[in-house]
Amino acid sequence: xxxxxxxxxxxxxxxxxxxxxxxxxxxxxxxxxxxxxxxxxxxxxxxxxxxxxxxxxxxxxxxxxxxxxxxxxxxxxxxxxxxxxxxxxxxxxxxxxxxxxxxxxxxxxxxxxxxxxxxxxxxxxxxxxxxxxxxxxxxxxxxxxxxxxxxxxxxxxxxxxxxxxxxxxxxxxxxxxxxxxxxxxxxxxxxxxxxxxxxxxxxxxxxxxxxxxxxxxxxxxxxxxxxxxxxxxxxxxxxxxxxxxxxxxxxxxxxxxxxxxxxxxxxxxxxxxxxxxxxxxxxxxxxx
Amino acid sequence: xxxxxxxxxxxxxxxxxxxxxxxxxxxxxxxxxxxxxxxxxxxxxxxxxxxxxxxxxxxxxxxxxxxxxxxxxxxxxxxxxxxxxxxxxxxxxxxxxxxxxxxxxxxxxxxxxxxxxxxxxxxxxxxxxxxxxxxxxxxxxxxxxxxxxxxxxxxxxxxxxxxxxxxxxxxxxxxxxxxxxxxxxxxxxxxxxxxxxxxxxxxxxxxxxxxxxxxxxxxxxxxxxxxxxxxxxxxxxxxxxxxxxxxxxxxxxxxxxxxxxxxxxxxxxxxxxxxxxxxxxxxxxxxxxxxxxxxxxxxxxxxxxxxxxxxxxxxxxxxxxxxxxxxxxxxxxxxxxxxxxxxxxxxxxxxxxxxxxxxxxxxxxxxxxxxxxxxxxxxxxxxxxxxxxxxxxxxxxxxx
Numbered sequence: 096x097x098x099x100x101x102x103x104x105x106x107x108x109x110x111x112x113x114x115x116x117x118x119x120x121x122x123x124x125x126x127x128x129x130x131x132x133x134x135x136x137x138x139x140x141x142x143x144x145x146x147x148x149x150x151x152x153x154x155x156x157x158x159x160x161x162x163x164x165x166x167x168x169x170x171x172x173x174x175x176x177x178x179x180x181x182x183x184x185x186x187x188x189x190x191x192x193x194x195x196x197x198x199x200x201x202x203x204x205x206x207x208x209x210x211x212x213x214x215x216x217x218x219x220x221x222x223x224x225x226x227x228x229x230x231x232x233x234x235x236x237x238x239x240x241x242x243x244x245x246x247x248x249x250x251x252x253x254x255x256x257x258x259x260x261x262x263x264x265x266x267x268x269x270x271x272x273x274x275x276x277x278x279x280x281x282x283x284x285x286x287x288x289x290x291x292x293x294x295x296x297x298x299x300x301x302x303x304x305x306x307x308x309x310x311x312x313x314x315x316x317x318x319x320x321x322x323x324x325x326x327x328x329x330x331x332x333x334x335x336x337x338x339x340x341x342x343x344x345x346x347x348x349x350x351x352x353x354x355x356x357x358x359x360x361x362x363x364x365x366x367x368x369x370x371x372x373x374x375x376x377x378x379x380x381x382x383x
Numbered sequence: 384x385x386x387x388x389x390x391x392x393x394x395x396x397x398x399x400x401x402x403x404x405x406x407x408x409x410x411x412x413x414x415x416x417x418x419x420x421x422x423x424x425x426x427x428x429x430x431x432x433x434x435x436x437x438x439x440x441x442x443x444x445x446x447x448x449x450x451x452x453x454x455x456x457x458x459x460x461x462x463x464x465x466x467x468x469x470x471x472x473x474x475x476x477x478x479x480x481x482x483x484x485x486x487x488x489x490x491x492x493x494x495x496x497x498x499x500x501x502x503x504x505x506x507x508x509x510x511x512x513x514x515x516x517x518x519x520x521x522x523x524x525x526x527x528x529x530x531x532x533x534x535x536x537x538x539x540x541x542x543x544x545x546x547x548x549x550x551x552x553x554x555x556x557x558x559x560x561x562x563x564x565x566x567x568x569x570x571x572x573x574x575x576x577x578x579x580x581x582x583x584x585x586x587x588x589x590x591x592x593x594x595x596x597x598x599x600x601x602x603x604x605x606x607x608x609x610x611x612x613x614x615x616x617x618x619x620x621x622x623x624x625x626x627x628x629x630x631x632x633x634x635x636x637x638x639x640x641x642x643x644x645x646x647x648x649x650x651x652x653x654x655x656x657x658x659x660x661x662x663x664x665x666x667x668x669x670x671x672x673x674x675x676x677x678x679x680x681x682x683x684x685x686x687x688x689x690x691x692x693x694x695x696x697x698x699x700x701x702x703x704x705x706x707x708x709x710x711x712x713x714x715x716x717x718x719x720x721x722x723x724x725x726x727x728x729x730x731x732x733x734x735x736x737x738x739x740x741x742x743x744x745x746x747x748x749x750x751x752x753x754x755x756x757x758x759x760x761x762x763x764x765x766x767x768x769x770x771x772x773x774x775x776x777x778x779x780x781x782x783x
Contacts, residue, residue, distance in 0.1 A: 127565045178744040185511050188568055189700060190743045192513065196693050197736035204733065312689070316576055319569050356591075357580030364573045368558065371566055 096349065101227040103345035104338065108240040111337025112295045113310075113318035114325065115247065116288040118333045121322070122264030123284035124176060126187045130194040132310040132318060134289045135296020137198055138164040139305045140206050142297050143213050153216065161293040168289025172282050195311060202307035210309075215302030232302035239298060243291075244334050251330060260284060264328075316360070317344065320367045326377025335378060340366070449763045458761050473610045485606035486678075491718045492613035493674050498702065498714030499624050500667030501695050506705035507628070508660035509640030510559055511568045514575025515695045516687035517555075518665045521578070522548040522672025523682045524589045527597035530677075537600030541673045548669020549662045551578075556661030560654060575692050583684030594683035597676040613674055620667055624707065627663065636660050690732065697739040703751025708758060712750050 113132055120128040138160045145156035171194055179187045215232040222234060251257040262270045263280040271277055296310050321340040325332025343366060344359040351358035370377065450458065476484045497519060504512050522544035529540035555574050559567050582589075589595050603612045627633050635656045638646035647653050676682045694717055702713020721731040742749045751758075760766045 127569060175740055175744055182743070185564055185568065186743055188511070188565060189696060190740060192693055193697060193736045193739040193743070196690065196697070196732055197740070199690070200730070200733035200736060204730065308690075316573055320573070323566075323569065355581065356584035356586075357577065360580045361577055364577045367570065367573050371562060371570060372558075375566070 097225065098227045099345045099349040100342065101224060101229060102233075103342035105229070105233050105237050105341070106345060107338035107341025108237055108244070108334070109295055109299055109314065109337070110317050110321040110340045111244065111334035112240050112291055113314055114321035114333035114337050115244070115330060116291040116295075117318060117322045118325075118327060118330055119260075119284055119291070120288045121327050122330075123260070123281055124180075124187065126184055126191065127319065128288065129188065129192040129315070130171070130198060131288060131292050132296075132315040133195045133198045133308065134164050134168065134292030135294075135299065135310040135314075136202060136305065136308060137167065137296070138293030139213060139296040139300030139310075140202055140307075142300075143211060143305060144206070146214075147211075153214075157216075157297050160297060161290055164293035164296075165286045165290040168292075169282055169286045171289075172285035176281070176285060177278070199308040199311065206307065208307060210304040210306035212304045213300045213302070216298075230302060232298075236298040240295075243294065247330065256283070317341075317363055320363050320370075323367060324370050324377055326379045329377060329379040332377055332379030339378075455763070458763065462761060470614070473607045473614075476607070482606050485610045487719055489606065489610045489613045489674075489678050491715045492610070492617045493671055493678060494698070494714040494718030495617050495711055496620055496667055496671035496674065497695055498699050498710040499620055499707075500664050500671060502699050502705065502707075502710045503624070503627075503660055503667065504664040505696065505699060506710070507633070507636050507640065508657065508664075510657070510660065511564070511696075512555075512571045512664075513568050513689075513692055513696065514555070514571035514573070514578065515668060516689075516692040517575045517578035517582075518548045518552050518668035519672040519675065519691075519695075520583050520682075520684070520687035521551045522669030523597070523676035523687075524583060524595055524672075525669070526673035527595035527676045527682045528588060530598060530600075531596045537603075537677065541600075541670065544673035544676075545666045545669040548667075548672060549665040552661045552665025552668065553658055556658045559661065560657060572689070572692075575687075575689065579684055579687050579689075583687060589682070589684060591684075594681045595676075597680055597682055599677055599680065609678060613678070616670060616674060620670070621707070624667075628707075632656070632659065694732065694735065697735050701735070701738045701742050701749050703749030706749070706751030708754070709749050709751025712754075 113135070116131045116134075117128055120126065120131070141160035141163055142156045145151045145159060146153055151159075175190055175194065176187070179190055215230065216235055217231040219231045221228040221230050223229075224234065249257075251261055259270070259275045260280055260283065262273075262275060263277050263284075267277050270280075292310075295314075299310065299314075317340045318337070321336035322333050323336070324339055325334070325336025340363060343362050347359045347362040351362070355361065449455075473485055473488065476482070476488075497515075500518070501512060501515050504510050504515075525547040526537075526540040526544040529535050529543055530537055555571065558570055558574075562570055584591055599609060600612075603609045635646070635651045636659070638649065638651055639653055639656055643653055679686075698713040698717040699710050700713075702711070702716075703709025717731070717735060720734070746752060748755070756766050
């Protein structure tokens with residue numbers, strides 16, 4: 096029981112990070128980015144390729160992988176998102192789903208469909224947290240992502256760039272009038288979303304095995320639900336929603352009878368339907 | 384509007400697709416063949432909203448005389464040759480290579496049914512569906528269960544597959560009544576995921592990971608017979624789709640896609656017609672799923688994953704949303720591409736995804752728009768290119 100709570104919290108911050116990326120893009124472009132989780136898979140594969148195949152230092156591979164994925168986000172914004180600024184939102188949504196599909200296929204073509212192991216950042220035996228054994232990688236993931244969350248909180252409330260991003264999402268016209276380029280902000284938002292996704296993918300993938308689309312299959316739906324639960328336009332809400340989803344899934348796996356296949360997914364679906372029908376603005380979101 | 388009185392006979396189609404115009408009740412049998420072969424489909428931006436209709440109708444084409452008698456014979460003749468070609472083709476597929484081609488044909492036809500199904504929802508009603516694999520899968524597993532466990536006849540299973548597809552779609556429809564656009568997309572995605580991981584993995588109903596057996600129905604055991612069965616069902620569903628679009632139901636569904644509020648103010652029952660669109664889409668998907676099950680002869684939950692759902696969406700978007708011919712071509716392309724070009728099957732989804740992105744960013748009408756001059760020619764027009772149509776961009780409508 097205690098173990099499931101700790102695991103749920105660790106999963107929760109991962110969902111929170113991915114949900115933050117989703118909320119960021121939603122605030123910038125009013126669209127659900129179906130490619131968000133796949134940025135993570137791409138980063139994990141890039142890190143694997145550089146570390147395992149080309150024997151580059153581990154940390155360098157990770158940093159380079161995140162930078163390349165950031166560039167990928169920038170390019171996709173330029174080539175696709177920008178062309179669809181004035182298109183119906185659902186059209187853009189289908190486009191992001193298309194991006195996800197293209198990325199998955201590229202991974203399969205380049206890396207093959209089989210799972211490959213990505214070594215953990217820190218080797219070593221499990222450590223005890225609150226009487227529950229967790230691996231160093233899980234601990235690192237938790238600390239890094241919580242730290243990232245705090246840093247983002249500071250960024251969006253205290254720095255000029257962060258405030259400019261928020262301003263763009265709230266009042267594009269007025270933001271233009273005070274001299275902030277909304278197009279550049281859009282580039283920045285997509286780059287940052289891709290970087291967040293990439294960091295998530297590398298932290299999750301390390302210490303386990305990675306296969307094409309693993310982030311999308313395992314985390315995308317949960318991340319969306321987390322974003323909606325927290326309030327789709329609320330950045331702090333995304334983290335809160337992430338923790339809610341992480342705990343729901345892991346405790347669901349504990350309480351639900353094993354005879355129900357896909358139990359955690361079923362719970363996430365139930366939470367999603369419930370929140371959309373009862374409180375569509377989410378826990379921390381503003382009423383539309 | 385007075386010019387309409389003197390228009391060539393086939394222009395009538397554009398009129399009846401206009402929600403404001405009165406229905407044309409009579410059906411010209413020649414037109415039926417022409418339209419089923421893809422004469423005039425409802426193209427995005429044509430005949431739906433009154434302003435784009437205006438642009439189209441004042442073009443020079445309308446004042447020109449239609450084709451001569453020989454021209455009509457050539458047009459109808461070509462259509463007849465194509466239709467007969469498809470009908471006769473299975474008779475000429477012999478030997479081992481022929482068996483493969485018959486299999487491809489059946490799969491292509493089944494995918495056309497899937498395409499029609501998702502087109503009803505996404506193209507006609509403007510409701511996005513990223514969980515369409517749920518409806519298809521429900522139909523497939525229902526059919527497999529009834530035939531192999533209950534030992535009932537295939538036809539019972541086939542009908543019940545359609546019913547179960549309709550029920551699963553209507554359930555989602557009830558949720559969709561309260562959600563729009565992005566949130567609807569999200570809930571359909573979750574619905575599809577739950578279907579794949581939970582519903583299709585209930586061992587007692589679906590055989591769990593091993594899958595459910597679905598033997599070929601009696602009388603249709605050979606690949607050739609089964610291809611004809613698929614052809615018959617596809618033709619019937621094409622006819623249903625065509626009649627629906629041309630009827631009051633079709634006009635109401637289009638009106639809801641364009642603008643729910645104004646549709647409601649014209650007295651259109653939004654709730655009813657939205658649910659109807661979901662139900663019709665579910666029936667098509669369920670029937671297609673049943674054929675799919677008995678074509679494969681083994682149904683597994685893993686076939687109905689998110690990638691499959693995305694493929695369904697992108698084949699209608701690339702084909703041209705709302706266009707029957709576009710959907711036909713797009714579906715066939717995506718069904719057969721991995722089979723025909725076996726060596727590069729890895730690249731299918733990549734090419735599909737790139738085609739999708741190109742369609743969305745550059746060629747909004749998809750394949751249907753690219754071949755529009757040819758379709759116009761079959762309808763009695765000329766092959767000449769026309770000025771680009773007005774592309775509607777407002778609202779949450781999916782059609783680009």
